[in-house]
Amino acid sequence: MSVRKSFFDKVYxxxxxxxxxRVTTYGLIANYLGSVGSSRVVGYAMNASHNLQDVPAHRVVNRNGLLTGKHHFAGTNLMKDLLESEGVKIFENTVLDFENVVWDPSKDLD
DNA sequence: ATTCTGACGTGGG
DNA sequence: CCCCACGCCAGAA
Incomplete structure (x- = not known):
């Protein structure tokens, strides 16, 4: 009741x-939402998030730290540029020192 | 209303 | 190690 937001809204x-x-992964978000098997839905949400301004989709990568969604950003290096601009090092579309920059919601909100 | 497809992750063979 | 199948949601044609 109350709010019953859509899965997408929760992801946002x-x-x-x-x-x-910091960066997080589709899996971590899905896991935090209680739907581990819905990791891909998180990705779908990001795809739709392009309409939203408050959603830093560039901070979401896959479990390998790979910038799977970079292709969806305007420039070829926009996602990489945005992350590096925040202090996140990227090499070959992959987040360096991933374990150190990854942000786990269930960990931070714990 | 139905069908298709799209930023993932895990497990099994 | 590689390949395949399953789970899940929303928007567009």
């Missing part, structure tokens, strides 16, 4: 909470 809420200089 989490993504908005990602602190600058």
């Amino acid at each position: 809420s989490i993504v908005k909470l990602i602190p600058p200089g």
Whole structure:
């Protein structure tokens, strides 16, 4: 009741909470939402998030730290540029020192 | 209303 | 190690 937001809206809420200089994964978000098997739905949500301004989709990568969604951004290096601008090092479309920059919602909100 | 497809992750063979 | 199948949601044609 109360709010019964759509899965997408929940995803957006989490993504908005990602602190600058940090990144998270589709799986972690899905896991936090209680739907581990819905990791791909998180990706779908990001695809639709292009309409939203408050959703830093560039901070969401796959479990390998690979910028799978970079192709969906305007420039070829926009996603990479945005992340590096926040202090996140990227090499070959992959986040360096991924384990150190990854942001786990269930960990931070714990 | 139905069908298709799209930023993932895990497990099994 | 590689390949395949399953789970899940929303928007567009």
